[in-house]
Amino acid sequence: MTAGYNTISLGTGRKEFNPRKPRPDIEHYIKEAGQGVLRQIGGAKNVDESVIGNFIAGRFNKQGHLDGFIPMIDKGLSMKPAVRVEGACASGGLSLVTGIRQVLAETSEVVLSLGFEVQNTVKAIYGADILALAGWFKKRKKGHAYFFPGQFSDRAGAYYEKYGYERTRKGMARWYANAIENARLDPTAQEYHNANPDPYATALKMQPNGKFFVDHLTVLDCSKVSDAASGISICSEEGLKRIGIDKKDAVEVIGFGHAVRDITSDPTDLTELETIKFAAHQALENAGITIDQVGTVETHDCFSIAGILAVEALGLAAKGEGADYVAEGKTGRNGELPFNTTGGLIGWGHPTGGTGVHQAVTIWQQLTGKAGDAQINISDDRPYGLTINMGGDDVTVTSIVFKRGE
């Protein structure tokens, strides 16, 4: 993969965001991200086909038939194949693995992979309805007004009960602080303008209050409502030659995992993300590596508790010890294994259908030294990057292992 591009993640937190004023539309985001990639790969003529990931523009923007927007990016994409994929918040990841499969199947040499969501069209209370479609609709009636925060609040509540409230909250507060500190280093991040001198203290002080929100999470434990798009190109070696990009400026997909859990069944254990565990291990196995060879991870922290549970799912900490692992700073940018180095979903933003692609762009930037102020050191003995993109409550998961091209 190469030629990644992120738009700004627009929403609360960004100085230019004003909910009362008109904002860029989905056309703007698709175009900006698409053209951002095309500019780096010699134009649309080099693209064989496109994949666009989006969760639910049908409701946020009253727009379906999204593959029809691909030729709008550039006339050169007209009369070429394009497909829209959807797997809730894993739609971006599906866009990537769909492209990867096309390249592996040798039906394409160069795939343009996009992901986007424009969510600020409705207030949060209605956005919660729309995002709830990532769950089983037959459970909606009994669910919380803020359905998904409610789901992960239950997970956090179960974790507190099993392993202790204080230590878990410390881990969650550290997760938030890491997200903010990393986001401040990436000008496209939604929390880029966050100037709080002590985000850790703010998060630790804030207590969950079920009267106003959900029982076990605060708003700082949640990812942002975001408008954004990301794009990247997925190429075979032939394709890379065609677009004239050096292997050193690309990342190689070493392995990937992709798994789906039955949406109509409850998780067997609220304190475990079993699909993430399965798909991430599948990706590592497929790549023939172990987690201690990974230099950075982009995980799906739609909620801080999901970040902690992912740490455990990856086997970095035993069950119940993920919160301590995070609290000790091991997932920080200077820690044992830096996670979400441009802020993740809590710091950079969570344009639901775009997130999976954004994760790949961040890994590409980090492994090829293009991350700017957010750049971390990737050592030779741990040269791999890993992404985990989750749809729904641990239902659809894609996970990819990357390494810098050579």
Next chain:
Amino acid sequence: MTYNERLENVAVLGAAGKMGSGILLLTAVHMADLSLQNKDKTYVLYAIDVSDKALTGLMEYLRVQVRKLAEKKTVWLREMYADRNDLIENFDIIDEYIMDVLKIVRPVTAVEAAYNSNIVFEAVNENRALKVKLFTQIKQHASKDVWFFTNTSSVPIHLIDEEALLGGKVIGFHFYNPPAVQRLVELIKTDNTQQEVVDFAYEYAKNLKKIVVPSNDFAGFIGNGHFMRDGLHGMSEAQKLATEKNIPLYQAIYMINKVTQEYLIRPMGIYQLMDYVGIDVMQFILNVMNPFVSDEELHSDLLDKMMEQGVKGGQFSSGAQKDGFLKYEKGKPIAVWDIDKKEYVAFDTFKADADAMLGAIPESATPWKATLKMKNKDEVFNKFYTDLKTTDILGAKIALRYGKRSKAIGEKLVVDNVAHNADDVNTVMLTGFFHAYGPINNYFD
């Protein structure tokens, strides 16, 4: 009759007006919430107003405002509609709730609708004769033991009681503008007000999450008792300043407005506040109050002149500010009325001179907005007003005189037994007028 039963049939008079619409909104929402918890009962709220057009506007206002309120309590609403399997998403539930509130409300122009009500809220013009006429008519035809709640900000309640023959079934329940936002309610009972009416009023205020300050039954009560005198002081200060400094009155008005906002750390200057309330309303209230005070003259020639010239202030139905002493652009004052030439003079033409005359405000000054979340307000105000006392700029002198006058007005309200104590005066000015500190303080001593 229980609290809930009494709220089964209510009427609001002047329901489409500035205050009435807010009272109607709060009451409709409260009644709807009761109906959700008592599904076998029927709740009816008559929105009575003289204008059909205004009533149409009222329904639109309700639709928008109820949605906003519903969005803030969706968690609770989901519980209330838990048995409704057809209502699944927040979208569905909020829409249903809006309908549930609106279906309680009956917009009508006929006052006869109130004849079956248990409670009548009154928010018509500040006109004693009109209030008495309406109450008399309803009382004579009432089929129930009707209670009257008047939103008057100035008319003594006992006079309404006596003249409309209400037998103590009346209480002053004075909301602040806008009722849906302002938390303060002045509660005025007379010697004759029935205890059950008082008890109900307190419970109702509590359910509306209002802060109640009891005031004695003297014309103007606490809020207008202070504000009217404060405004009169502002007008006499401007007139004095114009004479002393030999400057046009409009320039002096600008200067006093600036001092009362920036030096007294208030949300707006006194002239902007008078425009907000309405010059006509202010004159009206002064006329109501004046006959009841013997030791001072509550009257202003300047107000009379403004009225003669047809400059009245107040607000458009959209809530936008009408021009009064000051002219507004996007809600901000940009010019001031010249009473001699009968035209507005742009601030720009004299602002530099006027500001120079006032002098440079000490650096310890804090804008009102910045004080909202301050934890060490007292310390900040002490420092600033101490600084004011040690400088000899004109602005400081006016401000210190103003602060002392404001305190004297507050203290007199307690001495005259309008307010029970100094805390009540301060609470009214803090919560009803959003002052940063109460008028009875030690900053200006």
